[in-house]
Amino acid sequence: MSEFVVITRPSAQADVLAQRVTELGRKAVIFPLLEILPLDDQEPLRRALRELDQYALIAFVSPNAIDAAFSARPDWPWHIPLAVVGEGSRMALLRHGATEAKATIISPTDLDRTDSQTLLAELDLPALRGKQVLIVRGETGRELLGDTLRAAGVGVTPLAAYRRIAPELNNAKRSELKRLLSCQNDWIVTSSEGLRFLTEMVAQLDEAGSVAKMQQQRIIVSHVRIAETAQLLGFPNITLTRSGDDGLLAALQSCS
CATH class of the missing domain: 3.40.50.10090 (Rossmann fold)
Known part of the structure; x- marks a missing residue:
């Protein structure tokens, strides 16, 4: 062993x-x-999270995105559907009070592979066409989710909530x-x-x-x-x- x-x-x-x-x-x-660090300037994040009612869906790319967003806005509007890519993110939502009874949570059903690609398979893209989706993420990351939504006629706003760096x-x-x-x-x-x-x-x-x-x-x-x-x-x-x-x-x- x-x-x-x-x-x-x-x-x-x-x-x-x-x-x-x-x-x-x-x-x-x-x-x-x-190492996961907060953004140097938190105001753009707080400002964007005050205006969530314009979005038909809020997607989080990681537990870090969830923790940063809910810390910046504790009074979360539960009527807006949420999308996550993995079990770690579902657990992070649960820590912040997002239960299935309180919020609509969309995530991959195939637990053998959970990522943006399998999340996209769960989204009703025709229903989202012409609407706005907020993607809460780090300063950098994969573009597959946003690019695919845009190609389907969905308006996409990426929102940086944290930054990743290599440990010293x-x-x-x-x-x-x-x-x-x-x-x-x-x-x-x-x-x-x-x-x-x-x-x-x-x-x-x-x-x-x-x-x-x-x-x-x-x-x-x-x-x-x-x-x-x-x-x-x-x-x-x-x-x-x-x-x-x-x-x-x-x-x-x-x-x-």
């Missing part, structure tokens, strides 16, 4: 999964590969990464961008064999796009799971 389960989510989203990993009898280590490879982070590479671990990776940051950090260690040691680790991912990124980066030991924490935990148990 691998020694540690390394959870690479941003810090604010890692604790619940770490607790569930511990309940399986495994040792969890939180090693974030992305300081002395503490460097020491922790060296410790993790000294043994075989299971790495739960939920972001292609984060995985690329990880390989860059490993390359900066300036130690012979660090890259090879990293590539020998088991990578557990919940989306085919992350699996493809891992393959391109030279990871041969990749486990692809269904969406959500339950899928990740099931993969851990099967790897034990």
